[in-house]
Amino acid sequence: MGKKKFSIGEFSSRSGVSVRTLHYYDEIGLLQPEKHPTSGHRIYCEEDVHILQKIISLKFLGYNLDKIKKMVKEPSFSIDLADTLNLHMKALETEKEKMEKSLLAIRRVTTLLEEEGEVDSTVLMSLIGNIQTEKEQMEWMENHLPQNVIDELDNKSEEERLALDKTYIRLAKQLKELYHLPVDDPKVQQFVEVYLQETFQFLGEDLVQTLGEVDVPETEIEKFEQMNPSPFSKEEEEWLNLAIEYYMKQTEMLTEG
Amino acid sequence: MGKKKFSIGEFSSRSGVSVRTLHYYDEIGLLQPEKHPTSGHRIYCEEDVHILQKIISLKFLGYNLDKIKKMVKEPSFSIDLADTLNLHMKALETEKEKMEKSLLAIRRVTTLLEEEGEVDSTVLMSLIGNIQTEKEQMEWMENHLPQNVIDELDNKSEEERLALDKTYIRLAKQLKELYHLPVDDPKVQQFVEVYLQETFQFLGEDLVQTLGEVDVPETEIEKFEQMNPSPFSKEEEEWLNLAIEYYMKQTEMLTEG
DNA sequence: ATAAATCCTCACGCAGCTGGAGGTTCAACA
DNA sequence: TGTTGAACCTCCAGCTGCGTGAGGATTTAT
Structure with missing residues (x-):
């Protein structure tokens, strides 16, 4: 009772x-x-x-x-429950990975906002997208880029990544400011020079060289871009390409002449 | 166009x-x-x-x-977004902690199932509950138990915990098997002896002694039990207490006589 | 006896989708 | 030009794991 x-x-x-x-x-x-x-x-x-x-x-x-x-x-x-448990564990681990990425993204974004004050949302979202699709991007790169480039990127520290992000933000900002000018405007040309220099500095000149020589099929490039669309419009990208082309020609003429 | x-x-x-x-x-x-x-x-x-x-x-x-x-x-x-981001980060971190606990629980349970074959579900659930409410339990213990007990428990490794879990499972199994017998049955008395020995081994005899002397109010004990109800029924617990009492008396008589 | 607390059973609402029904519209091919 | 079949449209229903509230019955305390 x-x-x-x-x-x-x-x-x-x-x-x-x-x-x-x-x-x-x-x-x-x-x-x-x-x-x-x-x-x-x-x-x-x-x-x-x-x-x-x-x-x-x-x-x-x-x-x-x-x-x-x-x-x-x-x-x-009994042990046959272990199977289900294992399944669950895998699912949980995947989720955990995702959460860790989110946390990383938040931390990076917070730092960027603190140091830059204000950031164009499209550019910021592109950076977040990069973190999100990091794995797929890595896989893509491993399939399509030479090993030395991969190794170099692997070696980058968290600070270097942050510096790159900041550079990226500033350049994007400038690009959007300069976009209305013609590609041969001195301001634009100076911008291009800085842009290329930063890229060289980050990757090293020889790696950039290697990258230029790698020949990736158009369809694969598209795949990559679908993973994480660029924060620039087609027109802005075109404009940047033209500006770089112009800069190259000028530099060639200078060195050859 | x-x-x-x-x-x-x-x-x-x-x-x-x-x-x-x-x-x-x-x-x-x-x-x-x-x-x-x-x-x-x-x-x-x-x-x-x-x-x-x-x-x-x-x-x-x-x-x-x-x-x-x-x-x-x-x-x-801009930076004022950082506040919301911080809030989100904290929420995510809480969730992450919870997930990590779940993962730990699953891992422990998997190991236990693999090594024990089959485990009484109530006992298993009690162990999972232990992991779940670990934090609260720790807090409770810090408030009501002497420091040396806490320190000793803190020092236990994952393997020791696993060993304890296994012991717990086996003892629970035996208890449920022996429950129909009277407390003075030799089988029961032998079980009690093993039970006490295992406890001594895990905590050390002096700690057990200390624990016995600590006087925790009934209401607090209830709080603790509410966090994680024991896998045994009230009757089973009563029975175990009687069996231990009987064992103690016998031992006293032996040493005194 | 009556008030307050507790309980009961519906039944709708939430987020972030997914799915199906039943009906257009579009592109391609004969 | 007619005819498929794919792709599209809108609308409605359902999922999880409850929270919330209405309106009424029952229990408990005074």
């Missing part, structure tokens, strides 16, 4: 699970306590404590209520 | 966002492309690519569609 009985309110406050949730668990057949024959009030017993404990624990492991419903009825678990 | 236009199908496959989702984003006013005046077909343009990029990136940072809706319209982001 020492069987302890609980009203739903007491059961709720003891377990920390809300009354509504208990109602819901009853409704879906997950935890159905005895009911008072006339009033209909739920009467939870000691066993229900353990069932709820199971439910909470399985939820904690990441199972949904449907699966939990099936598992709750098992009096014991 | 070089403006690229996309049908919803093309836009979908290029961006990786499903047609249905694009419909939804249109519906909630998040991304509303031009529509063909007669057919009503959606026509996405280059700018929409960037807007979607923003949406994806902001989602990645953890914002909900409602906030994203407001943010998408901003042409640039």
